[in-house]
Amino acid sequence: MSATAQEHNAGHAPEHTKRDFLKLVAASGAAIGVGAIAWPLIDSLNPSSDVLALSSAEYEIGSIPAGQGITVVWRGKPVFVRHRTPDEIKTAEGVKVADLIDPATDESRVKAGHEQWLVVVGICTHLGCIPLGNKTTDARGDFGGYFCPCHGSQYDVSGRVRHGPAPLNLPVPPYAFLTDTRIKIG
Template sequence: MAETTGTATPDMVADGGEDGVRRRDFINIAAVGAAGVGGVAVLLPLISQMAPSADVLAESSTEVDVSAIEPGQAIKAVFRKQPLFVKRLTPAEIEAANATPTGSLRDAESLADRTKAGHEDILVTMGVCTHLGCVPLGAAEGELKGEYGGYFCPCHGSHYDTAGRIRKGPAPTNLEVPEYEFLSDTVIQVG
């Protein structure tokens, strides 16, 4: 048996020896690290470009002051580039909406389903007909309100009641109620 000393033999030098293994490991680690940094450099702009822009974030919610709305009056606002109707219902309109049996409605929802507890007199709906996207009449003073005293779509004749529920015409569903909350008794935030 040959005795080995601490010196490298010609076979070890040809294979790269102990120093060759270390250099190879360093090169592999450096290559993987460079690939990782390159991958992050490519993916970061791709992922960040999918984030919403400042103008989209600004339109993602809308605050509306409801303090100036008189009973029976509605105002139009804009939410996500679409009309928004905010109406303060009169006691008679609330009574008429509550007197309508939900079973007789095409899209069965009660007034309580469409308003917030404690604020049953404030109805917030999107001002877009659910048939083909026209803007119904009835939010402004003097506009035709339809047969049920709510909203009327002049494009194809859909009639909505005071709670924004479809009662007659081709529209398949009620006017959409967007997500909203009361920030105070006089201000709502939609979106």
């Protein structure tokens, strides 16, 4: 039986047969089915609703003295909230943007009217260590901001990278001021 079927196909090889069509439809059906089942399996690995529900959090920051910062946890990551002194703000604003490794103005990294507050994700953009610099006694590097103890990257008081090997500025998370001393991150 199989031999007959194959001979039959061989005789009309160049044409597209009904059998070709059936094979194509069957294979596509199976592929779509497997794909439809594969997606829930893969998507179940994405963050679940309860994890996503933790993606915003509110913090009271009024008690931070000028010149110091605190570390809060947002989505399992450290976020630096730093109360900058007027001198630090002036220095940060005076930097020539064109000279920076990852050019960005100080204005673009803080909220207007709240220039004394710097909020950045405290993870070095080199290989993920947590830089020092929140406390006045910490090593802050040559630019008065943050110093990464792992490979010596340095950031200024605007969280911008000033000395490698880190390639990028510390990222600013989405946040908003609810009152003058209360912020919501995420």
